[in-house]
Every structure is written in structure tokens, then in C-alpha cells.
Amino acid sequence: MDALGIEWSLLLAQIVNFLLLIVLLRMFLYKPVLNMLNARKERIAQSMKDAERVSAAAREAEQEKAKVLEQARREAQEIRAQATRDAEKIAQDVRGRAEQEATEIRMKAQADAAKQVELALADANKQIADLAIMATEKLLGRELANKAEQQRFVAEFLAESGSKGK
Amino acid sequence: MGKKIVDFLWGTKQRKIWTSVIVGLFAASILINFIAPVPPPHVALSGEPIFSTGPKWFTNSVLTTIIVDIILLLLALATRFSLKEVPGGLQNFMEAIIEALYGLAESVAGKNAGKFFPWVVTIFLFVIISNWSGLIPGVGSIGFYHPYPAEEKHGEDSHAYLSDNQLAMAGGSIILAAPESVQAAPAAAVSEKGKFIPLFRAPSADLNMTFALAISTMVMVQIWGVRHLGGSYFRKFFNFSGPNGFMKGINGFVGILELISEFSRVLAFGFRLFGNIFAGEIILFTMTFLIAFLLPVPFYVLEVFVGFVQALVFMMLALVFFQMSTISHGSHDEHH
Numbered sequence: 001m002d003a004l005g006i007e008w009s010l011l012l013a014q015i016v017n018f019l020l021l022i023v024l025l026r027m028f029l030y031k032p033v034l035n036m037l038n039a040r041k042e043r044i045a046q047s048m049k050d051a052e053r054v055s056a057a058a059r060e061a062e063q064e065k066a067k068v069l070e071q072a073r074r075e076a077q078e079i080r081a082q083a084t085r086d087a088e089k090i091a092q093d094v095r096g097r098a099e100q101e102a103t104e105i106r107m108k109a110q111a112d113a114a115k116q117v118e119l120a121l122a123d124a125n126k127q128i129a130d131l132a133i134m135a136t137e138k139l140l141g142r143e144l145a146n147k148a149e150q151q152r153f154v155a156e157f158l159a160e161s162g163s164k165g166k
Numbered sequence: 167m168g169k170k171i172v173d174f175l176w177g178t179k180q181r182k183i184w185t186s187v188i189v190g191l192f193a194a195s196i197l198i199n200f201i202a203p204v205p206p207p208h209v210a211l212s213g214e215p216i217f218s219t220g221p222k223w224f225t226n227s228v229l230t231t232i233i234v235d236i237i238l239l240l241l242a243l244a245t246r247f248s249l250k251e252v253p254g255g256l257q258n259f260m261e262a263i264i265e266a267l268y269g270l271a272e273s274v275a276g277k278n279a280g281k282f283f284p285w286v287v288t289i290f291l292f293v294i295i296s297n298w299s300g301l302i303p304g305v306g307s308i309g310f311y312h313p314y315p316a317e318e319k320h321g322e323d324s325h326a327y328l329s330d331n332q333l334a335m336a337g338g339s340i341i342l343a344a345p346e347s348v349q350a351a352p353a354a355a356v357s358e359k360g361k362f363i364p365l366f367r368a369p370s371a372d373l374n375m376t377f378a379l380a381i382s383t384m385v386m387v388q389i390w391g392v393r394h395l396g397g398s399y400f401r402k403f404f405n406f407s408g409p410n411g412f413m414k415g416i417n418g419f420v421g422i423l424e425l426i427s428e429f430s431r432v433l434a435f436g437f438r439l440f441g442n443i444f445a446g447e448i449i450l451f452t453m454t455f456l457i458a459f460l461l462p463v464p465f466y467v468l469e470v471f472v473g474f475v476q477a478l479v480f481m482m483l484a485l486v487f488f489q490m491s492t493i494s495h496g497s498h499d500e501h502h
Contacts, residue, residue, distance in 0.1 A: 003211075004211060004212065004373050005210075005211055005212015005213060005372065005373055005374070006212075006373050006374055006377060007223070007374065009223055010213075010223060010225070010228065010372075010374040011374045011377055011378055011381075012378075013223070013228070013374075014231065014369075014374050014375045014377075014378030014379075015378040015381065015382055017231060017235065017378070018288070018292065018378055018379060018382055019382065021235060021238065021239075021288055021292055022284050022285060022288045024239060024242070025238065025239075025242050025284070025287075025288050025291070026284040026288075028239070028242040028243055028245075028246045029241075029242035029245060029246065029260070029264070030264060030283065030284055030287060032245075032246050032249055033245065033249070033257075033260060033261055033264045034264065034268065034283075036249055036251075036261070037261060037264075037265060039251075040251065043251075
């Protein structure tokens with residue numbers, strides 16, 4: 001032992017030194033560094049998971065958007081079709097009413113015209129009768145005795161011819 | 167690109183420069199041997215007290231051990247107090263080392279890695295820094311000349327002083343200066359100035375340090391064995407079970423072998439590290455003594471490598487022994 005330079009005191013000192021080194025390095029080096037490594041590993045894993053989740057959410061949102069757009073387009077088309085149909089219906093209504101009104105106006109105008117003609121004819125008949133009576137009086141030189149009777153007679157006659165002439 | 171580099175390093179002009187540098191260095195080596203001869207190295211097997219009058223325990227290897235401790239602790243503290251989530255230079259370096267070693271420990275010890283880790287990584291760091299500390303220029307070559315004690319200087323029993331195991335270099339050959347051969351060994355290690363004592367000495371070139379690690383490791387092996395297996399751990403050593411008397415005898419004998427192997431591991435641990443590092447130092451001394459320049463360079467590279475490998479070997483073996491002690495005897499394969 002002595003020849004090899006082994007001395008118990010030195011050996012013991014080296015053992016103590018080694019144990020002390022273990023304790024100190026464990027406290028100052030291994031634990032903090034390993035903790036840091038673990039913390040970083042966890043953080044990276046966490047952030048990768050987060051990124052995954054975010055991208056999944058983005059994908060979902062994209063799909064949602066597409067779906068919403070599609071629905072909106074379909075709805076718009078429906079609304080347009082409905083509007084077209086409504087407009088056609090309204091146009092038809094308007095046209096129908098206009099035609100009806102036109103017909104009414106025409107019929108009224110016709111009726112008016114007929115009335116006018118009738119009135120004119122009646123007026124003319126009356127004047128003709130008067131003229132006829134006047135002419136007859138002039139021709140006879142006297143007044144017909146029964147003027148009213150005469151007038152009725154001419155009117156009858158005219159009506160008859162009028163209705164015949166029609 | 168490659169041709170450019172070759173031209174830059176080994177062009178016609180550079181070739182001449184290199185050649186003349188090499189030849190010049192060799193010539194200088196030889197000249198130096200005439201002008202100022204390199205003193206033949208004296209190699210002591212053990213650490214020596216630095217101060218001839220100072221305490222006997224304060225050897226050069228103790229001093230270097232303290233310096234290695236300080237280096238390790240400074241590294242640890244510098245890392246500890248600059249620890250950031252986003253690592254910088256030193257932190258990157260230390261994290262890489264610790265992560266690699268932890269991976270290694272995990273691959274061997276599995277779930278026990280956390281428990282064994284501080285031990286084996288401290289072994290690795292302490293041993294590798296100790297090994298490399300011996301390679302720093304000045305370690306082993308800076309020192310004091312101790313005057314011989316007056317009564318031993320001329321006395322016939324000068325071997326009493328030299329008996330402390332020295333390897334002496336005499337005429338280019340190493341002689342173990344055993345007490346009997348002191349007269350035969352010319353005063354190679356004994357210059358007229360006194361006995362040369364280096365100021366520093368690699369701790370791993372001191373058996374006290376290597377055996378301290380070896381003993382601590384093997385004691386921890388027993389402690390972990392008991393902690394994991396309880397009293398049944400010792401059945402490995404004292405096993406007299408068996409179906410018949412013959413098997414009982416065999417098992418008992420195997421137990422004795424196991425017991426011996428535990429002690430032999432201490433010796434193997436201690437001498438393996440010491441032998442490698444001490445031999446490396448002798449090689450470097452010898453090469454420097456023979457040709458001062460250039461020749462030692464490849465050996466320096468080799469010693470850097472050996473220092474790393476020995477640290478790794480010590481660590482791996484410790485790890486394997488730790489792990490083996492936790493496995494119960496039934497599924498336990500003998501490891502050699």
C-alpha cells in the first residue's frame with residue numbers, strides 16, 4: 001500500500017471530495033439543467049399541440065365558411081327566383097287590371113257614345129217632328145187642332161222608322 | 167475549392183516552408199540536447215508533498231484535485247446562474263453534455279436513470295477534467311527542487327529516501343529505482359539541485375483518487391442492491407440452496423466468486439484509470455525527453471482521446487454495476 005502511495009487519510013479525503021462534488025454539482029448543475037430541459041420539452045410539446053389545435057380550428061373555420069357561403073348562395077338564388085315569380089305575378093295582375101280597366105273604359109265610352117247618339121237622335125227626331133209639324137201647319141195654313149196629339153203621332157212614326165232604320 | 171485548400175497548405179512554396187519548419191524543429195531538438203539538456207524525467211508513482219517542510223498530506227495531486235473541483239464548480243455555477251429558457255453558448259454546451267449523458271444513463275438503467283445519474287455524471291466530469299488536467303503544459307514540469315535532508319545526502323542509506331518508489335530515466339531507459347538498485351541507477355532523478363517535485367499532478371494519476379472513486383462506486387453498488395432487493399441482495403454472495411448437496415456446494419462456491427469479484431472490481435476500477443493516465447504521462451515525458459518538438463504531438467492527441475475514453479469507461483461500468491445490483495439474482499447474468 002505504502003509503496004503505491006496509497007494513504008488512508010488521502011483516500012478518505014478524496015472520497016469526501018467526490019461525495020461533496022456529487023452533492024454540489026447535483027444542486028447547481030444537474031437539477032437545474034435537467035429541469036430546464038424538461039420544462040423546455042414540455043413547452044415545445046405544448047406549443048406544438050397548440051399549433052395543431054389552431055390549424056385544426058382554422059381548417060374547421062374554412063369549412064364553415066364554405067358551408068355558409070354555399071348556403072347564402074342557395075338562399076340568394078331562391079330569393080331571386082321568388083322575386084322573379086312575384087314580379088311576374090304582379091305584372092300579370094297589373095296587366096289584367098289594366099285590360100279590365102281598358103275594357104271598362106271602352107264599354108263606358110261605347111255606352112256614352114250610344115247614349116249621345118240616342119240623345120242626338122231623340123233631339124233630331126224632336127226637331128224633325130217640330131219641323132214636320134211646322135211644315136204641315138204651313139202647308140195647311142192652320143194650326144193643327146190637337147197639337148199634342150200631332151206631336152205624339154210624329155214621334156211614334158219616327159220611332160218606328162228609327163227602329164226600322166237601325 | 168479543394169484544390170485551392172491543397173494549394174494553400176501544400177503548394178510549392180508552402181511545401182518548402184513546412185519542410186524547413188520540420189527540419190528546423192528537429193535540429194533545434196537535437197541542439198537543445200547539447201546546449202541545455204532536457205533533464206531526464208523523474209516519475210514518481212504517487213503524489214508528493216509540495217512543500218518539503220509543509221504538511222505531508224498536501225501533495226501536488228491534492229492541489230490539482232482542488233483546482234479540478236474549482237473548475238467544475240465554476241462551470242456549474244456559471245451555468246446555473248445564466249440559465250435561460252432560450253439557451254446561450256455555455257448553457258447550450260452544458261445542456262448538450264448533460265442531455266447526452268442522461269440519454270446514456272436512461273438507455274442502460276431505464277427508470278433508475280434519475281437515481282444513478284448524479285453519481286455517474288459526476289464520475290464522468292470529474293475523471294475527464296482530471297485526465298485532461300495532466301495534459302495542460304506546466305503540469306508535471308513546473309515545480310520545486312527540494313533539498314535532500316542533510317543526513318541523507320551523503321549517507322549510505324540514501325536509498326532510504328529513494329525507496330519511495332521512483333521510476334528513473336537513465337540514458338534513455340526507464341529504471342524502476344528499487345531500493346536495491348539505487349546504487350546501480352545513476353543519479354538521473356537526483357540532480358545536484360535536489361529532488362524535483364512538480365507543483366501539479368493529474369488527480370487520476372494518483373491511486374488515492376482512483377481508489378476513492380472505485381470504493382465509492384462499489385459501496386454504492388451494495389447500497390443500491392440492498393435498497394432495491396432488501397436482504398435478499400446478499401443471497402447472491404451466500405447462496406447454499408440447491409436440490410442436492412452437490413448443487414449446494416456449487417452455489418456456495420459461486421457466491422464466494424461473486425464476493426471476490428466485487429473486490430476485484432474495486433481493484434480493476436482503480437488500477438485501470440490510474441494505469442492509463444499514469445502511463446500516458448510517462449509516454450509524454452519520454453517523448454519530450456527524446457525529441458522535444460513535434461514528436462510528442464501525436465501522443466498528446468492520443469492522450470486527449472484516452473482521457474475521454476477512460477472517463478467514459480469508468481462511467482459506463484459504474485452505471486452497469488449500479489443497474490446490475492438492482493436486478494434480482496434469478497434473472498441475473500454474470501457480467502465480466
